[in-house]
Amino acid sequence: MLGTDFSGELDFWEGDWLVSIRSVPVLQSVLVQRRDKDVVLESVRELRYGGWGITLVVLLLTFVLSRRLSHNLAAPVFTLTESVERISEGDREVSVDVNRKDELGKLAQQFNQMAVSLRDTQAQLVQTEKMASIGHLAAGVAHEINNPMSVVIANMTMMKDYAATYVKLAELFSRYLKTQGEESDERQGILNELEAFEKEEDIGFVHQDMKALLQDSLLGLSRVQHIVSSLKLFSELDKSEEEDIDLKETLEQVVSDVAPSQTRQVEITYDIELDSKVRVKPEQMRRVFSAVIDNAIRACVDKGSLRIKACRQDSVLIIDFQDTGCGMAPDQVSQVLDPFYTTREVGEGIGLGLSVAHSIVEAYAGTLSVVSKEGRGTRVRIALPER
Structure with a gap:
C-alpha cells in the first residue's frame, strides 16, 4: 500500500479499529492514524442525537412561529373573507373589528367604510326603487x-x-x-x-x-x-295575522269561489305533497291564489286543465299552477306583473290581480314567476320560504 492513500479497517491489532494511512512523500514516510471504532461511533451517535434534538427544537420553534403568524395574519384575513361572504349574501350590517395599525388594520378600516357605503347605497337604491314604483303605480292609476x-x-x-x-x-x-x-x-x-x-x-x-x-x-x-x-x-298587506292552514283545503275553497260556472269546464287536479300545514296570512294567500287561478281558468277558453302542485324543496314551499290554456307571447309575459296590465277585454278586468299577488308574495320574501308559451299554456310558480 506504500505510495497510495488508504482509509479503511485493518485487523493488525486486536479489537476493532478505524485506520487511516496516508503516504507523505516529502518525508519519505507513511502516516498511520488509528482510532478505536467504538469511540468514533459513539461520537457519531452523539452528533446524530444532537442533530435530532436541534431538528426538534427547530420544528417546535417553527410550529410556534407559524401559530403566531396564523393568529396575527391568517385570522384577520379569514375574518375579512367571512365578512365579504356575508355581504355577498345580502347582509349589509357587517363590521370587522381588527384593532391593528399595520396594512391589515388599514384594510379592515377600508372594508368597514365600504360596508357603510354599501348600506347607504342600498338604502338609496331601495328608496329610488320605491319612488319609481310609486311613480309607475301613480301613472297607472x-x-x-x-x-x-x-x-x-x-x-x-x-x-x-x-x-x-x-x-x-x-x-x-x-x-x-x-x-x-x-x-x-x-x-x-x-x-x-x-x-x-x-x-x-x-x-x-x-x-x-x-x-x-x-x-x-x-x-x-x-x-x-x-x-x-x-x-x-297595498296598504293592508301586513295587517292580518299568520295562521296554520291546510293548503289543499284552502285551494279547493278558492277554486269553488272563482267563477263556479267556468270551473266546471276546466279539469282541475291537485298534487299536494305536504305532510303538514302551512303558516301564512290566510286572507292574503287566498287573494294570491284567487288571482292566479282566475287567470288560469279564463285562459282555458275551450275545455282545458289546471294542475296545482305543491311541495317543499330545501325549506322552501313551491306551489305550481300549470294550465293548458291559450298562453301568452313573450312581450305579454314581461308585462304581466305590472299594475293595470291586462289582456282581457275592456270592462272585464283592471289588471291588478297578479300585481297585487306579486306584492303579497314579495312581502313574504318569496318570488312569483310566470312562464308561458302561446298555444301551450302558462305556469305560475310561487316560492315561499318556510316560516
Missing part, C-alpha cells in the same frame, strides 16, 4: 282612472244640456198647469208651445239618451271605485 272619468265628464256635459231642456220643459208644463180649467187663447198657446218644444228637442230621444248616459256614468264611477278599493290592498 291616473291612466286607469282618467279613462272612465273622461267618459263621466263627457256624459255630465251632455246631461247638463239635457238638464236645461228638462228645466225648460218643466217651466212650460208649470205654466200650462196654472191655466188649468180655463179655456183661453193663453192656455192653447202654451200647449202649442209645448208641442213645438217637444218636436224641436226630440224629448223621446233625450229620455233614452239620458238613461244611457247615466248608465255609462255609473259604470265608469263603479270602475273607479273598484280601482280605489283594489289599491287599498
